[in-house]
Amino acid sequence: MSVVAWTAAASLAAWLWLLLGQGFFWRTDVRLPPRGESDVWPSVGVVVPARDEAAVLARSLPSLLAQDYPGRAEVFLVDDGSTDGTGDLARALAERHGGLPLTVGSPGEPPAGWTGKLWAVRHGIGLARARNPEYLLLTDADIAHEPDSLRQLVAAADRGGYDLVSQMARLRVESLWERLVVPAFVYFFAQLYPFRWIARKGARTAAAAGGCVLLRTDAAERARIPDAIRQAVIDDVALARAVKGSGGHLWLGLADGVDSVRPYPRLADLWRMVSRSAYAQLRHNVPLLVGTVAGLAVVYLVPPVALVAGLVTGSPAAAVAGGLAWLVMTATYLPMLRYYRQPLALALLLPGTAFLYLLMTVDSAVQHYRGRGAAWKGRTYTRPDPTAPEPSPEQP
Structure with a gap:
């Protein structure tokens, strides 16, 4: 030969x-189970770090404010030094659409040793913890959620006993390059971090999708999130590893009602x-x-x-x-x-x-x-x- x-x-x-x-890894059937009903719904603080996101915020933030959630939930958007009016637009959208209460904060420039996103997340978690939520939903400013998204996430975490439940948002596939590159991006990610292995207790594999992460507040405290990962560029995987390393139980799967609205029209x-x-x-x-x-x-x-x-x-x-x-x-x-x-x-x-x-x-x-x-x-x-x-x- x-x-x-x-x-x-x-x-x-x-x-x-x-x-x-x-x-x-190649199977795509790891999805959130059908939502169950409950008499008691835990409180949730939704943290949204945002830097120069005015172009996408009008499509994403109203979907968070419109969440059909029976328990107490509030949205904390952290304007991370935006120059395009992101914070003002967020306030205007909340006034126009109503829904969940919105607080807009700004942490200033990150100190040495911090990425900007994680510094903003830290500020947002600090604002949320003043309300003592049982869960934190960390979601990006370009992610749109179906009205029952928060219900499904919390129900899955409660029923499954998970400390972290994350969904890989469905990315946009409209341009030629998006069709060619985006599905492969998720395919390669699943090949590196098989979803079934992530959910196994005792398995070393740990990952999350940063656009949509529901995290128990006490699990975040045990894992020192986000301080323990403050320099991480790939912050979602680092977050999952920290939570799993502190004894947390994780779940990651593909989303049906969580979508990225950010366009990537060119190969560049x-x-x-x-x-x-x-x-x-x-x-x-x-x-x-x-x-x-x-x-x-x-x-x-x-x-x-x-x-x-x-x-x-x-x-x-x-x-x-x-x-x-x-x-x-x-x-x-x-x-x-x-x-x-x-x-x-x-x-x-x-x-x-x-x-x-x-x-x-x-x-x-x-x-x-x-x-x-x-x-x-x-x-x-x-x-x-x-x-x-x-x-x-x-x-x-």
């Missing part, structure tokens, strides 16, 4: 293992979304970067290359192994495309999309070493500093 055939065989073996041994927009945190995901580790690039190439790029090379050179072993690996890869991607209501033929393009993600990951490392780090909305974050001082307890 040729080198190409052996490499294709290795890729096929990897795909058979992913198909059966990686928590059935999606590129920035992925590359700003890809190297942080690899802990700024060069050997891990090299291994990741090699793994992506073997798993996603080798199958179509081996199939074509085998057919051209007359190597049946390479063609068969490459074709079977590509077939398994395509089959595992189909459920995600169905979830996003996209043409199933896009599954054949997954190797090309994976190549784009490979380039984004390399670019993330290049930008890091150029001193640009994880840049987002005018702020740049470098590698976390373990010597950064602990926050003082009197800070809000």
Whole structure:
């Protein structure tokens, strides 16, 4: 057998293992159970960090204010140094739409050792805790919720005994690039963090989707959220790890009534979304970067290359192994495309999309070493500093 055939065989073996041994990551049936009714509904503080979100706030904030929740719930929007009138727009929307009470706060610029979002979340949690809520809903300013979203989240947490319940919001898929890149983003995330493993007590896998996280207040206190993760760029995964590390029980699944309204119409927009945190995901580790690039190439790029090379050179072993690996890869991607209501033929393009993600990951490392780090909305974050001082307890 040729080198190409052996490499294709290795890729096929990897795909058979992913198909059966990686928590059935490719299935999309991990959803919140049907809502049950209760006589007592715990109080909830909804925390929304927002920085320059005026473009999307009119589509997202009214959906939070309109939550049909039988218990006490309040919304705390934290204006994180916006220059586009985000705070004023939030107040105007609350006055126009009514619904849940809204408080708008502003924490000022984050001190050294904090990301802006987590500094805003800390301020929002401080405002919410003044009302003694039993739960905190951490949700992004670009996330729209169906009217019963909060009911379903709280009911799932109560019935399942979960300390953290998170839903992966359905991202927008309207432009050509969104259709090509977005479903793959969620597919790759589920491959890294299989949802079924996250819910297992005692399992090491921990992750959440930052756009929609319901967290028990006492669990947040035990895990020292957000102080313990104050430098995290990938804050949702760091939050989940902190909660699980302190003994918490987690659940993560796909959403049916939680949607992102943020558009990513151009490839450049999606590129920035992925590359700003890809190297942080690899802990700024060069050997891990090299291994990741090699793994992506073997798993996603080798199958179509081996199939074509085998057919051209007359190597049946390479063609068969490459074709079977590509077939398994395509089959595992189909459920995600169905979830996003996209043409199933896009599954054949997954190797090309994976190549784009490979380039984004390399670019993330290049930008890091150029001193640009994880840049987002005018702020740049470098590698976390373990010597950064602990926050003082009197800070809000």
